[in-house]
Amino acid sequence: MRQLGRIVALGAVALALVACGGDDGEASDGVDADAATGRACEPVGTELEDEAVGTVSVGLDEYAFDPAALHAPVGMVTFETVNNGDEAHELAFLPGGGEVPLTADGAPDEDALGEAGAFELEAYGPGQECDGTFALEAGTYTVFCLVEASDGKTHLAKGMRGELKVQ
Numbered sequence: 001m002r003q004l005g006r007i008v009a010l011g012a013v014a015l016a017l018v019a020c021g022g023d024d025g026e027a028s029d030g031v032d033a034d035a036a037t038g039r040a041c042e043p044v045g046t047e048l049e050d051e052a053v054g055t056v057s058v059g060l061d062e063y064a065f066d067p068a069a070l071h072a073p074v075g076m077v078t079f080e081t082v083n084n085g086d087e088a089h090e091l092a093f094l095p096g097g098g099e100v101p102l103t104a105d106g107a108p109d110e111d112a113l114g115e116a117g118a119f120e121l122e123a124y125g126p127g128q129e130c131d132g133t134f135a136l137e138a139g140t141y142t143v144f145c146l147v148e149a150s151d152g153k154t155h156l157a158k159g160m161r162g163e164l165k166v167q
């Protein structure tokens with residue numbers, strides 16, 4: 001067995017994974033995914049990507065989504081996200097739009113979020129790409145990130161929110 005040939009073959013596989021979603025959690029540009037804030041991407045709905053009727057690209061950063069105003073067709077949609085920041089970020093959705101429910105002390109109200117049918121692409125570290133494929137119904141969704149910053153405030157509280165219109 002020739003070692004070099006094997007490495008080249010593995011490289012080709014890695015590139016293919018990045019091209020179709022990067023579900024191995026590795027950055028395509030060689031950024032170290034094991035940095036202190038590194039949490040590996042956990043892609044959602046990878047098996048559904050072939051059925052997607054649309055793709056939406058979203059950049060995650062401190063403390064905003066780029067763009068903050070998102071549009072998608074009704075049906076299976078793949079969100080191709082990249083964390084351009086220095087902290088972990090997530091992409092969470094609140095069906096119906098409006099304010100993210102908070103408890104009396106300002107923390108996210110997980111029960112209310114669950115009842116509202118909120119869903120998410122879980123937080124992952126800087127320098128990575130991560131895909132989430134979700135079945136979307138028509139309507140407005142608030143997009144937000146509830147990762148806690150070092151000062152204890154959520155990224156949402158720092159302005160990391162947007163709006164998705166599905167039609």
Ligand SMILES: [Cu+2]
Nearest residue numbers: 089145147155
């Ligand atoms: Cu965030």
